[in-house]
Amino acid sequence: MKTEIDSIAGETPGIAYELIIHRLNGSDDNAPRVYIQAGLHADERPGVAALHYLIPMLEQAEADGRLLGSLTLVPHANPIGAAQHLYGEHMGRFATGARTNFNRDFPVPDDNGVRILDSASAAVFAERRLKSRLLELADRCPIVLDLHCDDESVQYIYAPEKLWPEMSDLAACLDAEAALLWDSGSDRAFEEAVFEQMTAQAKDRDLTGHCVTTVELRGQNDVNAALGKKDAEGIYRFLQGRGVVAADGKPAPILRDDFVGKPIRHINMMLAPTGGTVLFHVAPGDRVEAGQMLAEIIVNPGRTDGTVAILAPQSGYVLTRRIRRFIRMGDNLIKIIGDAPVAPHKGALED
Ligand SMILES: [Zn+2]
Numbered sequence: 001m002k003t004e005i006d007s008i009a010g011e012t013p014g015i016a017y018e019l020i021i022h023r024l025n026g027s028d029d030n031a032p033r034v035y036i037q038a039g040l041h042a043d044e045r046p047g048v049a050a051l052h053y054l055i056p057m058l059e060q061a062e063a064d065g066r067l068l069g070s071l072t073l074v075p076h077a078n079p080i081g082a083a084q085h086l087y088g089e090h091m092g093r094f095a096t097g098a099r100t101n102f103n104r105d106f107p108v109p110d111d112n113g114v115r116i117l118d119s120a121s122a123a124v125f126a127e128r129r130l131k132s133r134l135l136e137l138a139d140r141c142p143i144v145l146d147l148h149c150d151d152e153s154v155q156y157i158y159a160p161e162k163l164w165p166e167m168s169d170l171a172a173c174l175d176a177e178a179a180l181l182w183d184s185g186s187d188r189a190f191e192e193a194v195f196e197q198m199t200a201q202a203k204d205r206d207l208t209g210h211c212v213t214t215v216e217l218r219g220q221n222d223v224n225a226a227l228g229k230k231d232a233e234g235i236y237r238f239l240q241g242r243g244v245v246a247a248d249g250k251p252a253p254i255l256r257d258d259f260v261g262k263p264i265r266h267i268n269m270m271l272a273p274t275g276g277t278v279l280f281h282v283a284p285g286d287r288v289e290a291g292q293m294l295a296e297i298i299v300n301p302g303r304t305d306g307t308v309a310i311l312a313p314q315s316g317y318v319l320t321r322r323i324r325r326f327i328r329m330g331d332n333l334i335k336i337i338g339d340a341p342v343a344p345h346k347g348a349l350e351d
Contacts, residue, residue: 001055001059001062005019006018007019008126008133009126010126017079017083020075021072024059024062026068026070026244028069031069031244032141032143032209033072033140035138035141035143035145036054036147037073037075037077037134037145038050038075038076038077039075039076039078039082039147040078040146040190041092041093041102042078042092043090044092044149044220046220046228047149047217047231048147049225049227050147050231051232053229053231053232054232055073061245067246068244068246069243069245071244078092078102079130080126080130081102098128100127103146103214105187106132106135106190135193138190139197142198142209143239143242144213145211145235146190146194146212146214148214149216149217149219149222150216150220150319151220151321151324152221152322153216153218153320154177154218154284154320155175156178158181159180161182161183161263164261169242174235174238175253175256176259177256177259177260178259178261178262179259179261180267181262182348190214191349195212209242214349217231219320234253263341264348265341266337266338266341266342268313268314268316268335269332270310270334272329272330272332272333273310275299275327276299277297277325277326278324280321280334284320286317288315290313290314291311293309294310294311294318295334312336314336314338317337319337321334
């Protein structure tokens with residue numbers, strides 16, 4: 001494995017960010033090339049833990065001659081966001097200087113559909129140069145994994161509908177509990193931008209064998225050695241199944257019996273109707289019925305009319321909930337995959 005360190009210049013004299021890039025060389029030019037990154041939202045660490053365990057496994061495969069495809073791994077994809085703190089609190093999701101979400105507004109390809117903004121361009125914010133560099137690194141890789149997490153959550157993945165059900169092998173290997181399928185990108189999340197790049201480059205627009213996904217490795221605090229190893233092993237099994245690492249004869253994992261795979265238009269994003277202290281009555285992974293109490297928000301403690309009840313708008317599956325227990329009116333409170341579609345949806349990620 002070879003390691004390079006890219007320098008992303010900051011906007012002011014004396015500031016630069018280091019982007020660590022590991023490259024492993026496969027022995028078979030026809031095997032798929034792979035790109036994996038973690039920590040694009042710099043406050044989401046389960047993917048970093050997974051790569052911590054996956055990188056030595058892949059190095060060993062390379063040393064043993066079992067690595068067929070080549071890989072590019074970026075375990076800290078966002079050194080800019082990693083460095084942002086305000087009064088002791090980490091701010092890893094939005095670029096505070098540029099006022100953008102680190103996983104939205106990725107650069108648009110040029111007319112060839114394949115080349116993106118030159119990451120060396122001087123007259124753009126560092127966040128913009130970082131985004132274009134990440135797209136360059138993922139360029140011409142038919143398998144691209146972007147490792148994220150949610151607030152409190154089961155493990156789930158996003159996938160372009162065009163790559164489903166082929167990508168269910170990833171969900172099975174990861175032991176994921178759900179998948180959200182999207183068909184119209186609009187926010188230029190990394191996954192959308194890569195899929196656009198992939199589609200433009202695919203011969204005859206045939207996307208067989210391709211995979212691009214935002215993997216939500218559970219919740220923000222689900223960072224420990226056991227889960228990191230499990231996720232690393234899951235990704236490794238997936239890479240074996242796709243012919244990136246030589247297979248070992250073990251049977252391919254299958255999807256869980258209770259797996260929930262739905263188009264993203266089935267998402268009910270429940271917003272807090274009032275501010276207050278949250279008491280959840282359900283947790284990620286629960287099945288709920290229409291009208292069931294999901295949470296109460298305490299507005300006026302100790303008074304009989306002091307709480308506001310949040311009820312399930314339809315039957316479905318609780319995917320995620322807020323990590324904080326004090327909430328503002330309008331904040332996302334809980335995310336349910338409804339049994340019925342909710343509304344047409346634009347974009348790969350719902351928020
Ligand atoms: Zn994220």
